[in-house]
Amino acid sequence: MELLKERILRDGYVKDGDVLKVDSFLNHQIDVPLLCEIGAEFRRRFAEETVTKLLTIEASGIGIAVAAAPHFGNVPVLFAKKSKSRNLDGERYTTQVKSFTKGQVYDVQVAKKYLTPQDRVLILDDFLANGMALLGLADLVRQAGAALVGCGIVIEKGFQPGGALVRGKGIRVESLAVIDSVSQGRIQFAED
Amino acid sequence: MELLKERILRDGYVKDGDVLKVDSFLNHQIDVPLLCEIGAEFRRRFAEETVTKLLTIEASGIGIAVAAAPHFGNVPVLFAKKSKSRNLDGERYTTQVKSFTKGQVYDVQVAKKYLTPQDRVLILDDFLANGMALLGLADLVRQAGAALVGCGIVIEKGFQPGGALVRGKGIRVESLAVIDSVSQGRIQFAED
Numbered sequence: 001m002e003l004l005k006e007r008i009l010r011d012g013y014v015k016d017g018d019v020l021k022v023d024s025f026l027n028h029q030i031d032v033p034l035l036c037e038i039g040a041e042f043r044r045r046f047a048e049e050t051v052t053k054l055l056t057i058e059a060s061g062i063g064i065a066v067a068a069a070p071h072f073g074n075v076p077v078l079f080a081k082k083s084k085s086r087n088l089d090g091e092r093y094t095t096q097v098k099s100f101t102k103g104q105v106y107d108v109q110v111a112k113k114y115l116t117p118q119d120r121v122l123i124l125d126d127f128l129a130n131g132m133a134l135l136g137l138a139d140l141v142r143q144a145g146a147a148l149v150g151c152g153i154v155i156e157k158g159f160q161p162g163g164a165l166v167r168g169k170g171i172r173v174e175s176l177a178v179i180d181s182v183s184q185g186r187i188q189f190a191e192d
Numbered sequence: 193m194e195l196l197k198e199r200i201l202r203d204g205y206v207k208d209g210d211v212l213k214v215d216s217f218l219n220h221q222i223d224v225p226l227l228c229e230i231g232a233e234f235r236r237r238f239a240e241e242t243v244t245k246l247l248t249i250e251a252s253g254i255g256i257a258v259a260a261a262p263h264f265g266n267v268p269v270l271f272a273k274k275s276k277s278r279n280l281d282g283e284r285y286t287t288q289v290k291s292f293t294k295g296q297v298y299d300v301q302v303a304k305k306y307l308t309p310q311d312r313v314l315i316l317d318d319f320l321a322n323g324m325a326l327l328g329l330a331d332l333v334r335q336a337g338a339a340l341v342g343c344g345i346v347i348e349k350g351f352q353p354g355g356a357l358v359r360g361k362g363i364r365v366e367s368l369a370v371i372d373s374v375s376q377g378r379i380q381f382a383e384d
Contacts, residue, residue: 029306079220
């Protein structure tokens with residue numbers, strides 16, 4: 001998605017040598033018109049699919065899913081919650097996700113009543129790096145007996161293993177910008 | 193806001209005797225068209241105000257602010273982040289917020305570069321109960337030297353002290369639904 005790549009080059013920056021920061025428009029400050037364009041692009045990528053629910057994970061995914069919903073016929077958005085305490089009330093689907101950046105394992109949960117076998121779910125998120133969050137969300141969809149249409153990702157870090165890992169499980173992943181390398185402050189995109 | 197009150201009565205429910213749950217449309221599953229109506233109502237309430245930034249706090253506030261932005265000329269949304277570890281790199285405004293529900297104190301932060309003395313800030317959030325989160329966000333605005341236009345709240349718990357506390361500091365608060373009591377499973381709104 002050219003508009004997104006231009007924006008990453010213009011307003012993204014590299015911290016500590018190899019950490020891409022896009023907090024001026026995506027995951028701290030949010031440019032809502034850009035998010036609406038991103039939502040429209042997700043719809044184009046999954047144009048032939050029936051989608052009944054957009055699933056994401058707090059926090060940065062929420063804005064992306066809310067901006068995308070009007071392009072998917074205003075289907076409900078459901079955001080999974082992160083929790084460090086196990087919730088065993090039987091009312092939630094729970095899966096464990098390992099965070100590499102924070103070095104800890106946390107539970108990711110959705111209320112069972114909002115994810116059903118009738119649902120056709122599109123997962124949306126801001127970043128794909130190690131793929132742990134995506135696989136966790138896919139596991140929640142599986143537990144619910146719902147159909148997983150695929151995953152729409154804003155920025156995939158192509159130099160990390162998540163993309164291959166998730167696609168290797170037969171899950172369709174559409175990433176709007178794939179970054180090949182971030183080194184010495186330079187951002188390099190993968191060839192389309 | 194009648195549409196919101198009707199929705200609370202129809203789809204909200206009361207848990208453990210006195211806890212109002214609106215997770216079918218507001219803070220777990222999200223009804224995006226409703227959020228757009230809520231955003232339009234915030235604009236009407238603050239119609240005479242110039243707003244340059246919408247400030248909220250992760251996670252549930254993000255969807256509300258993203259849906260409201262188009263009604264405010266697509267000004268940027270900025271969401272404050274919750275952190276349990278102090279960040280002392282000097283690049284962020286930080287304030288401490290006490291959570292009554294979780295019984296702990298956490299830091300709430302925004303990057304300094306996204307909140308400036310030129311900003312006129314409208315704070316948006318889903319709930320107002322004890323008012324600690326709102327006061328924390330207002331403190332971030334004060335630290336930045338920005339102007340605080342006011343606070344737009346989706347649901348105010350009128351039987352808790354936050355509303356009086358925040359208004360008592362001279363901050364304008366507009367709540368779209370004010371709940372007077374939740375007892376024995378019944379939801380009672382304040383008179384308009």
